[in-house]
Amino acid sequence: MQPSCKSRRRWCMGRAVWISLLLLGALSAAPIETDVSPEPAAAPPPAPSKPPAFSTVVRGQGAHPPPVAAGDFHIQVGQLADVPRNSATDLLLLAPGVMLANHGGEGHAETVFIRGFDAGEGKDVEFRLNGVPLNEVSHAHGHGYADTYFIIPELVDTLHITEGPYDPAQGDFGVAGTVEYQLGLKRRGLMVSGSYGSFHSRRLALVWGPQETRESTFVGLLLRQGHGFGPNRAYANAGAMAQGELAVGDTSRLRFFGAGYAARFSSAGVIRETDWVARRLDCGPSEEEQFFCLYDPNQGGATQRYLGSVELMTRLKQGGRFIQQAFGVQRQMRIRENFTGFLNDHTPPVGESQRGDNTEQSYTGTTLGLRGRYTPGITWWEQPQPLELGYFVRSDTVHTRSRRLRDRGGAPYLTLFDNDVRVTNLGAYASAKLSPRPWLLLRGGARLDSFLFGVEDQNRPEEDRQGARIPSEAIEAYGFTLSPRLSVEARLTPRLSWLTSVGLGARSSDAAALSDAEFAPFARVTSAETGLGYTAGGETLTVEARGAVFATRVSQDFVFDEEAGRNQPVGASQRVGAFSMARLTLQERVDVQASVAWSRASLPAAGASPWKLFGGTVMPYIPGFLGRLDASVRGEAALWGERVGWNVALGHSTLGPKPLPLDRYSDPIFLFDAALRGRWKAVELGLTVENLLDARWREAEFNYVSNFRGAEAPASLLATRHFSAGAPRTLRGTLTLYLDFEEEHP
Template identity: 25%
Template sequence: MNFLQLKKLTLLLLTICAAQTAIAQHIFKGKVVDSATNQPIENASVYANGNSCITSKSGNFQMMMPGDSCTMMVHCLGYQKKAVKLTKPRERVVIALGAGSISLDEVKVSPHLSANSFYTLSALDLRLRPVNSSQDLMRLVPGLFIAQHMGGGKAEQIFVRGFDADHGTDLNVSVDGMPVNMVSHIHGQGYADLHFLIPETVSTYDFGKGPYYTDKGDFATAGYLNYTTKDALDKSLISLEGGRFNTFRAAGVIDLLSSKAKQNGENAYIAGEYNYTNGPFALAEHYKRFNLFGKYTKQLGQNNKLSISASTFSTSWIPSGEIPERAVVAGTTAIDDNGNAIKLPIAANPINRFGTIDSAQSGKSTRTNALVKLSSDLKNNWSLEDQLYYTHYTFQLHVNTTFFADDNDNGDLKYQNETRDMYGYNGRLSKRSYLGNATLTSTLGIGERQDRIYGPVYNSITHSGGFLESISAGDVKENNANAYLDETLETGKWLINAGARIDYLHFNFHDTSQNKAIISPKFNIQYTASEQIQFYLKAGKGFHSNDARAVIGNNGLQTLPAAYGADLGLNWK
């Protein structure tokens, strides 16, 4: 028997075995929704006869079972468990879950890549822990630490997994799939200011450590963090809060449609937030922040869902800034190299650790976003997601970190300013293939992002605002086109995931251009020994882009610095 005959015989035997398996088993499928809002519940667990699966983003599930009937147990953290008897294979059933109590006993180490135990615990944290700012939202992520300097209006300094990620250089941050990181930002590459996000509108957050996720591109070296806003409200809410240092916050989320509209798959709400504080420092911060957000979702037939959202944000503040420890010890505004006190007219006298040296520092920022997303469940277990987004952004900062080190007469005050438009598209085509009780999920994604930064300037100025020297100025254009392919096989206690993405970036500054492409392979494998313990191996390559000004200035050197990672470990409950 030659090789060709052997191959044909093998294919024939596999076909016969697959046909016998299909005859012996029946397909049961359904959709799990929230009984109050009629919205799909993602990552709900479905159990029957020792088999299990989890629901997709659209709430759908599918299982193959012996016999033409079965009883399925459906549960999700925060909802009441429900047993459903299914007697009609291949006919999709809708299962509605009502709100219930929260119990940690329900948390299990899951074999599913998209529904691990951390996702469940994240939802638990979001429900139970007090959160009234985007800083509080970031603190919910295990292993992520933040620090704030130069007042409350700037993006936080992020520390995660051994990385000093600056303001976001090594952490990919997004909201509803829209990038938060700003490329070629005048204050720092990857600058990720989350202050436009109202905590009361957040339904879930997802995070991952390392460069191991195919759908995450630029800045996903230490990891990624994505927040998802609510599609529907279970109730309206208005809150008023106050505290020391003239601190107060007013926030509200208002449901706009009736219960009947919700049952028909239509939801709309608006949310607003206003913050003010003077802070604990001698120089009053006069921090102000205003947020407004609105979202509308509509179920278009049985298989399509439209989501439209828009938000606007503005903030201004006067930072106290950093001060040298030696000035605090001396109890004066500053001391020279000989230890003599220096009295500066721009500073508060005398100084302590709540004082300031340069009172001319200040900041302002605005951001307006618009997103449109269409999710479609196609035939034969195909699904399609299309998303368009637009952002208009402004940033102004007067900052002085060296005081009089460089200019003894005028001081070292710098002025940073930029205006930006960002356009983008994300597309994802997925198919779930069921091979007995094994599931193969294939995903093809494409994306495009364009940043147009108008007149970003970085100048040295006097304390009265007079111009001294231009450090950097000129329009920046930056494009990022990407595509990725991802395959995930779930069979029994094993999960195997492999994929690769390609990113092509175009940089333009002062009418000079550079282009660069990078390929990032990923590989993950998990073995879930029980509901308490799981072993995993992860490996992958990631990258973060460099500022377009540096790329052009360095003639394309270190345009897309790569990061390589590998993890071997276990999850244990």
């Protein structure tokens, strides 16, 4: 059971504060009257001078299609880009019920908690960049692994997050939802930004959008390097992105996009809580040095990625559109991690001791694909009734392998799996919007997906009961799934809507878990959601609020297994939860957003009714409560006769206690980040502080049996807590130059 409020007074006080903020946001969502007529005789006031503009990382595209669910967000980050963020992945925190963690180092994909799911590094969230899928099938570190660290934040234009499988366009891995990054550079000209901070962190960004071109044409470069906040946490990475758009006739445009990225990083892994408390680790004697210590210095990884796409967009008569896209991705990655020390080498050679549990996971893959959608302009009942038809073709050729490495020298001594994988995913969908009444909008459709797996297992025995054999074996599997989805939106008032959505989705199977001639190699997800959405806006003040409750059931789920170092199947799971968010924007001067979310994830008992949503064993590692606050205030001041723009921003995350195996719970986490910037003409200076209060927090926490005492020491059978230390207070100063900005410097 979760610890009582009496025993965790600080946690419960924090939860009460979040609930109060939520109620305050809901009460503030009142109609906004803007009809104020000036006196006819009065002269118009002089136009206010335009303050120096700050760099905005993410901006919305204006009009967006109606949401398919209460949890469907076209995020216009706008001024909230001022809040400190390390990467494009951190933008996910602007969606309610999302939290991130990373136990693998600067360059390892983030673990995503969303909608009551521990989505790992992508197993339950579909990631796309400009329409190109990022989830990697049968990745050695975890099926669906998706690394968005390579995306340059300054080039992200729009972030579309759909929580739940409610849009017919959502495909494989869209169990907890889909995240779509769209790139663009609205601010034309050249921006050069350099920063230096704690632990010798350095960052250099360059983005350029020629004045004569549209926002979809740009070039970006990003270099990052640092020593990390403790031993064995150094990193270095470099990435480049470029996109161009050409007109083809009067109605078509051709868009080219390419990206390249390379990184290398070290990781400290996890440490046992008992060793930290007793100060037995091989670092300095202080509590501080012990907290950020490590066992195995051979942990870390390296990765390379190349991505390209060509997209043809044609505008049809009567408002229709036809879009075709071809894409390709080449990916290579190697990760080394050690979660258990000297525990799993059960059969060392005679006379030798344990060789160690360091696990090397390597992945090399090539993805080729096509996608397209057709939207004819159709009008019924004197109102536009859009119909969309789409298709998706993806082919993956993958080599995925996991091996154990010796503690001394790092040579591999045992192969856990070694597979050559070929996967073909063919999908098609149809969706339609009908509005039989002005206050009623129906959106529904269905998606059909087929999966064909071909696996060459290169890790079979060289001998069986019938004698010698070739140590490889071929496996084939095939299946298809139909996923209907329906959403109903009722406009209760011009500003208040009630949205109800239901949908089925699917997650393809990991090749390592397939059997020959298996049919339907995928997991099914069933989800439903109902909630309210409120929007009110005027020329100066805009208020948006949403809230919903949801329930989800997955036929086959995964939970992290420390011995395998990756997620392993655990059977069916279910979730029930709720979220709420409110955002207030005042005249591009003040922007505040708060969100809270609660969920319960469990493993139902065998044969239990699917309607018993609150039954079963609680799933580990998934926090029940999440809260997030982002706020930014901008203004200007006169300094020595010159206009100087200023900005103050604050970000706060609350992460409730996470259930751990064996009926344990982690401590709650409270983090604060702050930023201060000033700009004069083309020069901007900034200071960001992450973990403002210098909290000692645990970014990842587990509870299991391990043996880090040494190869000769007997293993304890008592489970204990292990954790990966979170970053301490981190300061970073930034100098940014804006060149060739005609709209700001006429």
